[in-house]
Amino acid sequence: MLNNTEMVARLVLAGALGSVIGFERERLLWAAGLRTHMLVCVGACLIMLVSAFGFADVLGHKDIVLDPSRVAAQVVSGIGFLGAGTILLRGEVVKGLTTAASLWAVAAIGLAIGGGLYVPAIATTVIVIGILAGVKPIEESWRGRMQTRVLRLTVKRGALTIDTLQAVAGARASRVRQFVVKPGSDPEVEEVTISFVRLSHTSVDAIAAKLRQNADVVSVEASEG
Template identity: 40%
Template structure:
């Protein structure tokens, strides 16, 4: 047992456990926000990267000692393969929906936890911990700053008059989702006088921005089955 748990074994155990903990912290944040790659994925990527780094540092010592004439050994080569390989895993979390792309932050976090695992595997605990803190701060708090630099969103209202004999409300909501328009609230006027004429109106409260193509959105609404009238105010 003593031979198995040598000083080198304790070092390897400390590095792998530290990588698992640091990567797990970032994964917990992704899990909390219900992203495709969560706690287990990040923990596994960070731990695997750490193991690869530990193997590069300690796994070939006996071979090098038995073959002193072998060419120069560079442990960083294995680490570079880990970084490039993790890129394919991160690409699997990216989802393209129309003109929008989702999952880039999760893909980046997977790449970062691989680097954190490599740093922990190399014994660079300070760099690994500092990077984890920076990543967590960016994921938790910098999202609001990122929104500040984007075009300022504002609530807008779109009133849609429907023929009551068609169930077109679900189609309108699906159309908004397809156009990547965030619907914050829907209100209906079911008790107005027009209800007697088999008509009903809905007011969609959406989050608008300067990039939103309102003319295209208006055309799509008018073409929707059951839509009789659309009233929307274009920003000045």
């Protein structure tokens, strides 16, 4: 059985590690921020303490068997309701999954501290912060490269073909996913839509600039698909 000082120390450490992860979420103005992560981590730690040591006074009784994992196990599934509250659906985009996952991780950290696993708890905190803060720029860069970008052009009839585009875009023409030509409002012009994948804004803008130099191109508009 732990003494009170050790238990309080574990609760304080849980609050401290939870605050480290919560601060990163607070910085991005998410609903589940500093206080939420601290509360989850401290609460999970206390549940672990209760699960492991809260029934010591009845262990000596006949037919009493203690499974320390049973109460703590409920945290893993029970934290889901709180994580679900941070997830929002905006149109076709889901927001808040990362914050929900960080709450789940914080609960696990609290359980680890409650069980006396200090080094794994601290190591997990460092890893989670690295994932939340360090991996995000890489993720955004990858998403940016994977995003579809579209050029919408108004050109003179027959002026823009696949061959013409390849001559302008060079090796970047391999990133063309769709090339659509439709009649324009004027019989003398056509509406052309070109979709690119895995091509940066800079590259698409460079292609658009070259197309604008073509005398047969009336207008060029770039947008994200």
